[in-house]
Amino acid sequence: MNEAERPTVLEVQDLVVRYGQQTAVDGLSFSISRGEIFGLLGPNGAGKTTTLSVIEGLRKPDSGRVVIDGVETLHAPLAVKAKLGVQLQASSFQSELTIEQIARLYAGLYGLSLPQRQIRERLADVGLQQEITKPFKKLSGGQQQRFSLMVATIHNPSILLLDEPTAGLDPQSRRQLWDRIEGSRKRGGSILLTTHSMEEAQAVCDSVAIIDHGRLQAFGAPKDLVAMHRDDPRVQAVAHGDVTLEDVFIGLTGSAIRD
Numbered sequence: 001m002n003e004a005e006r007p008t009v010l011e012v013q014d015l016v017v018r019y020g021q022q023t024a025v026d027g028l029s030f031s032i033s034r035g036e037i038f039g040l041l042g043p044n045g046a047g048k049t050t051t052l053s054v055i056e057g058l059r060k061p062d063s064g065r066v067v068i069d070g071v072e073t074l075h076a077p078l079a080v081k082a083k084l085g086v087q088l089q090a091s092s093f094q095s096e097l098t099i100e101q102i103a104r105l106y107a108g109l110y111g112l113s114l115p116q117r118q119i120r121e122r123l124a125d126v127g128l129q130q131e132i133t134k135p136f137k138k139l140s141g142g143q144q145q146r147f148s149l150m151v152a153t154i155h156n157p158s159i160l161l162l163d164e165p166t167a168g169l170d171p172q173s174r175r176q177l178w179d180r181i182e183g184s185r186k187r188g189g190s191i192l193l194t195t196h197s198m199e200e201a202q203a204v205c206d207s208v209a210i211i212d213h214g215r216l217q218a219f220g221a222p223k224d225l226v227a228m229h230r231d232d233p234r235v236q237a238v239a240h241g242d243v244t245l246e247d248v249f250i251g252l253t254g255s256a257i258r259d
C-alpha cells in the first residue's frame with residue numbers, strides 16, 4: 001500500500017481550546033495515517049499537552065472535533081478510549097503489585113482476559129521475562145518505562161499517544177524505545193508523540209506538525225519541511241551549515257525562550 005492509500009487513523013479538525021481568556025489551541029488541524037509515526041512539536045506552552053488531553057477525551061474543546069478510526073470522540077467516548085493507547089506515568093501504577101498482576105489488571109480494564117501465557121509473552125516482548133514476580137517499584141527507571149509502554153499497548157490500540165516518551169532516559173534506553181516504536185509501526189501501529197528533540201523527530205517521525213501559540217506553523221515529512229523552508233531568511237539566520245529540522249523549528253517559532 002503506498003502512502004496516499006493509507007487510511008486516516010486520527011483527524012484533528014479546527015480545534016479550539018480556551019482557558020478563560022487565553023486561547024491555548026487556536027484552530028488546529030492535522031491528520032495521521034495508519035502505520036505513521038507523527039511528531040507534534042512546539043516550544044513550551046505551544047498547546048501540545050492541551051491537544052493531547054482533548055484527543056484522550058480528558059478535556060472538551062470549545063470548538064472543533066477529533067475523529068479516531070472514523071468515530072468522533074465526543075459522540076462515543078468509550079469506544080474511542082478502546083482505540084487509544086496512553087502511556088501512564090510510573091506513579092499511576094500500584095507499585096506494591098507484581099508487574100504480572102498489574103498487566104492482568106489493565107488487560108481486565110480493557111475487557112480482555114489474557115491467559116497467563118500471553119501476559120508472560122507480552123512481558124518477554126519488552127525484555128521483562130526475568131522480572132515478572134517483581135513488584136513495580138523494584139524495577140529500574142528504564143524497565144518501568146518499558147513496562148508502561150507494554151501496558152499502553154496491551155489492547156492493541158489503533159493509535160498510541162506518547163507525551164515526551166524519551167525525556168529522562170539514558171541513550172541506551174532511548175535507542176531501545178525507538179526500536180520498539182519502529183517495531184510497532186512495522187506491525188501497522190500508529191503513534192503520535194511529542195518531543196523537544198528535533199534531532200529525534202527528524203530521525204524517527206514520518207511527519208510532524210510544528211505548532212506555536214496553538215496554531216499550526218508547518219506540517220509534513222521532516223525532509224520536506226527542510227526543503228520547503230531552507231531558503232526562508234528566518235531559517236537561514238539560525239542555521240549553521242546544512243539546514244536541519246531544528247533550524248526550521250527555531251526559524252518558524254523564534255529564538256525567544258518560553259516559560
Ligand SMILES: Nc1ncnc2c1ncn2[C@@H]1O[C@H](COP(=O)(O)OP(=O)(O)OP(=O)(O)O)[C@@H](O)[C@H]1O
Nearest residue numbers: 019022023024042043044045046047048049050051
Ligand atoms: N489548566 C490550565 N489552566 C490555564 N492555562 C493552562 C492550563 N493548562 C495549560 N494552560 C496554558 O495553555 C497554554 C498551552 O499549554 P500546554 O501545556 O498545552 O503547552 P505545551 O505545548 O504542552 O507545553 P510544554 O512543552 O511546556 O509541555 C500555555 O500557555 C499554558 O500556560
